[in-house]
Amino acid sequence: MVKLTDVAKLAGVSATTVSRVINNYGSLSQHTKDKVFAAMQELNYQPNSLARSLQGKETKLIGVIFPSVSNPFFGELVSLLESHLFAKGYKVILCNSAENKEKERAYLQMLIANQVDGIIAGAHNLGIAEYERVGLPIISFDRALSNTIPIVSSDNYTGGALATEALLKAGAKKIVILSGINQPNSPTTERLNGYADTLKAADLQPITAEIDFHTAANIKALKIHQLLVDQKPDGVFCTDDLSALLLINEAQKLGLAIPTDLQVVGYDGTKLIQDYHPELTTIMQPIDDIATLLIDLLLQRIKDHHVALQPRYQLPVKLINGQTTR
Amino acid sequence: MVKLTDVAKLAGVSATTVSRVINNYGSLSQHTKDKVFAAMQELNYQPNSLARSLQGKETKLIGVIFPSVSNPFFGELVSLLESHLFAKGYKVILCNSAENKEKERAYLQMLIANQVDGIIAGAHNLGIAEYERVGLPIISFDRALSNTIPIVSSDNYTGGALATEALLKAGAKKIVILSGINQPNSPTTERLNGYADTLKAADLQPITAEIDFHTAANIKALKIHQLLVDQKPDGVFCTDDLSALLLINEAQKLGLAIPTDLQVVGYDGTKLIQDYHPELTTIMQPIDDIATLLIDLLLQRIKDHHVALQPRYQLPVKLINGQTTR
Numbered sequence: 001m002v003k004l005t006d007v008a009k010l011a012g013v014s015a016t017t018v019s020r021v022i023n024n025y026g027s028l029s030q031h032t033k034d035k036v037f038a039a040m041q042e043l044n045y046q047p048n049s050l051a052r053s054l055q056g057k058e059t060k061l062i063g064v065i066f067p068s069v070s071n072p073f074f075g076e077l078v079s080l081l082e083s084h085l086f087a088k089g090y091k092v093i094l095c096n097s098a099e100n101k102e103k104e105r106a107y108l109q110m111l112i113a114n115q116v117d118g119i120i121a122g123a124h125n126l127g128i129a130e131y132e133r134v135g136l137p138i139i140s141f142d143r144a145l146s147n148t149i150p151i152v153s154s155d156n157y158t159g160g161a162l163a164t165e166a167l168l169k170a171g172a173k174k175i176v177i178l179s180g181i182n183q184p185n186s187p188t189t190e191r192l193n194g195y196a197d198t199l200k201a202a203d204l205q206p207i208t209a210e211i212d213f214h215t216a217a218n219i220k221a222l223k224i225h226q227l228l229v230d231q232k233p234d235g236v237f238c239t240d241d242l243s244a245l246l247l248i249n250e251a252q253k254l255g256l257a258i259p260t261d262l263q264v265v266g267y268d269g270t271k272l273i274q275d276y277h278p279e280l281t282t283i284m285q286p287i288d289d290i291a292t293l294l295i296d297l298l299l300q301r302i303k304d305h306h307v308a309l310q311p312r313y314q315l316p317v318k319l320i321n322g323q324t325t326r
Numbered sequence: 327m328v329k330l331t332d333v334a335k336l337a338g339v340s341a342t343t344v345s346r347v348i349n350n351y352g353s354l355s356q357h358t359k360d361k362v363f364a365a366m367q368e369l370n371y372q373p374n375s376l377a378r379s380l381q382g383k384e385t386k387l388i389g390v391i392f393p394s395v396s397n398p399f400f401g402e403l404v405s406l407l408e409s410h411l412f413a414k415g416y417k418v419i420l421c422n423s424a425e426n427k428e429k430e431r432a433y434l435q436m437l438i439a440n441q442v443d444g445i446i447a448g449a450h451n452l453g454i455a456e457y458e459r460v461g462l463p464i465i466s467f468d469r470a471l472s473n474t475i476p477i478v479s480s481d482n483y484t485g486g487a488l489a490t491e492a493l494l495k496a497g498a499k500k501i502v503i504l505s506g507i508n509q510p511n512s513p514t515t516e517r518l519n520g521y522a523d524t525l526k527a528a529d530l531q532p533i534t535a536e537i538d539f540h541t542a543a544n545i546k547a548l549k550i551h552q553l554l555v556d557q558k559p560d561g562v563f564c565t566d567d568l569s570a571l572l573l574i575n576e577a578q579k580l581g582l583a584i585p586t587d588l589q590v591v592g593y594d595g596t597k598l599i600q601d602y603h604p605e606l607t608t609i610m611q612p613i614d615d616i617a618t619l620l621i622d623l624l625l626q627r628i629k630d631h632h633v634a635l636q637p638r639y640q641l642p643v644k645l646i647n648g649q650t651t652r
Contacts (some may be wrong), residue, residue, distance in 0.1 A: 070598070082422050091420075094417075242602060275543035276572070276575075
C-alpha cells in the first residue's frame with residue numbers, strides 16, 4: 001500500500017509538504033504542488049484523507065495529549081474535554097505522553113496524516129520546531145509549543161501572588177516555593193514570578209525549590225523532607241496540590257503542626273482535592289472553563305485554519321481557604 | 327445470515343447508503359444514520375469482518391468505556407490500557423460513560439459501524455440485551471455485560487474475605503461493609519459475599535450499607551456520618567478507597583480515633599492512594615495485570631472472533647497493611 005511518505009520521496013519533498021498540498025494549507029508554490037500531484041498520480045496514491053478533504057469531510061476525532069490521566073488534574077481535564085467534545089459530535093483519541101517523545105511524535109504524525117481534525121495538547125517533550133512543522137489545528141494548555149499555537153492557561157501569575165499573599169497575611173515570614181523545573185518560557189513559571197514579586201514587595205527573599213514533575217512520589221517525599229529540615233520554612237507554596245499533600249505528610253513525620261508551625265498553600269483545586277482534602281488551602285484553576293475554551297478555540301481553528309486567535313488566553317483563579325493556613 | 331440488502335430494505339434506504347454508514351463515508355444526515363443503525367441492531371447485522379480484514383481495513387482504534395477517568399482507579403487503568411495498546415500499535419478512543427446511556431449506546435454503535443476494532447468496557451448503564459446485539463469483540467472489566475463477553479476482575483471474593491479477616495484479627499467486633507448498590511449478577515458483589523461469609527464463620531452478623539457509586543462526595547459524606555452515628559461500628563470495610571477517605575474524615579469530625587476507636591480497610595490500592603495515603607489499609611487490585619489481560623483477550627478476539635475464551639478471569643489481590651487497622 002502506497003504511503004504518504006512514498007509520495008514525499010518521489011516528489012522530493014517532506015511528508016509535511018505533501019500533507020499541506022492534500023489539505024490545501026499554507027503557502028506553497030505551484031511548482032511544488034504540481035510535483036506532489038504528479039507523484040500522487042504516478043503512485044496511484046488515494047488517501048482517505050484526500051477524498052475526505054476534497055469532500056470537506058472531517059474525521060470528528062480530536063487528539064488529546066497530556067502527560068497522564070492517572071494524574072487527577074489531567075484526569076479531570078480530559079474527562080471534561082471528552083464530555084464537552086462528545087456533546088459537539090467529536091470523539092477523543094487519548095494520548096498519555098509522559099516522558100515519551102516517540103509517542104508524542106507519533107500522535108503529531110497522526111495529525112499530519114489527517115487522521116484527526118485537531119489536537120489539544122498539554123505535553124511538552126518535543127521541541128517547538130516539531131510543533132511548528134505540523135501547521136494544522138492545535139491548541140495548547142499551559143505550554144509554549146510554538147508561536148502559532150494559542151495557549152490557554154489559568155492566570156498563573158495571579159495564582160502565585162494570591163498564594164503568597166495568603167501565607168504573608170497569615171504571618172509566615174520564611175516562605176518557600178516548591179515547584180517543578182521552571183522553564184523560562186513556560187506559562188507555569190508565572191506562578192514563580194507572582195510568588196517572587198509578592199515576596200519582594202514585602203521585603204522578603206524568595207527561596208525556590210524545584211523537583212522535576214515526573215519524579216516518583218516516594219523520591220519527591222524524601223527531597224521534601226530534606227527541604228523542611230534544611231530550610232525550616234514557616235510557609236510553603238506548592239505549585240501543585242499533590243506535592244502539598246506529600247509536604248503535609250513529611251511535616252507531620254517531623255512533628256511540625258499545621259498550620260501552627262508550618263502553613264501550606266497548594267495549586268490546582270481539583271474536585272478530588274476539594275472532596276477528599278477540603279482542609280487544604282489552595283488556588284483553584286477553573287478546569288471546566290479551561291476545557292470549554294480549549295474546545296471553542298480548537299473548533300474555530302478547525303472551521304477556519306486562518307482564523308485570528310490571541311497567542312494567550314488566561315482564565316481567573318480563586319483562593320480556596322482551608323485549614324492549612326491560619 | 328443477514329445481508330446488507332436486508333438492512334437496506336428494513337431501513338428504507340439503498341444498499342449504498344448502508345455501506346456508507348458502515349464505512350462512515352460520504353455526507354449523510356443523522357436521521358439516515360439513525361435509521362440504518364436501528365435496522366442493523368434489530369437484525370443483529372454484523373458487517374463482514376473477513377472482507378474488511380482482507381482489505382486491510384482495521385482501524386487500529388480501540389474504544390475504552392469507563393465511568394470517568396476523573397476517578398483515580400479508572401484514570402490509572404485507562405492510562406495503563408493506553409500505554410500497552412500504543413505499544414501494540416493501537417490507539418484509544420476514550421468514552422466516559424458516567425450515568426449516560428445515550429453516550430454508551432453511541433460508542434457501541436461506533437463498534438457496530440466498524441469504526442473501532444474492539445471495545446474494553448467497565449461501564450454498565452445499558453442492559454445486557456444491547457451488548458448481546460453487538461456481536462463483535464468486547465472484553466469487560468468487572469461487569470456482567472452479556473453471556474458472550476468475557477469478564478476480567480480482581481478476585482473480589484477473596485478481597486472481601488481478606489479485608490474482613492484483617493478487621494477481625496485486629497479485634498473489631500461490629501464490622502460494617504460500605505459499598506455501592508450491589509447488583510445480583512455483578513462481580514463486585516462478590517466483595518460483599520467474601521465479607522458476609524467471613525463474618526458468619528466468626529459468628530458475627532453482617533451489617534451492609536449501600537451508597538450509589540455516582541453519589542456526590544459531599545452527600546456521601548453526610549450519609550457516612552449518619553452511618554457512624556447510627557451503627558457505631560468498630561470496623562468498616564469500604565469497597566473503594568475514596569469512600570474510606572471520606573469515612574476517615576467523618577470519623578475524625580466525630581472525635582473517633584483511628585485505629586483505636588474505629589478500624590478501616592479500603593479497596594483498590596491505586597498508586598495515588600499508595601503514594602498519598604500510605605496510612606490506609608487496603609486491598610490492592612493488580613491494575614497493571616488487569617490492563618494487560620484485558621488487552622490480551624481483546625486482541626485474541628479481534629484476530630479470531632470465534633476464539634474460545636473463559637467467561638471469567640480473576641486476578642489475585644493483596645492486603646496492604648497501613649495504620650488504619652491495628
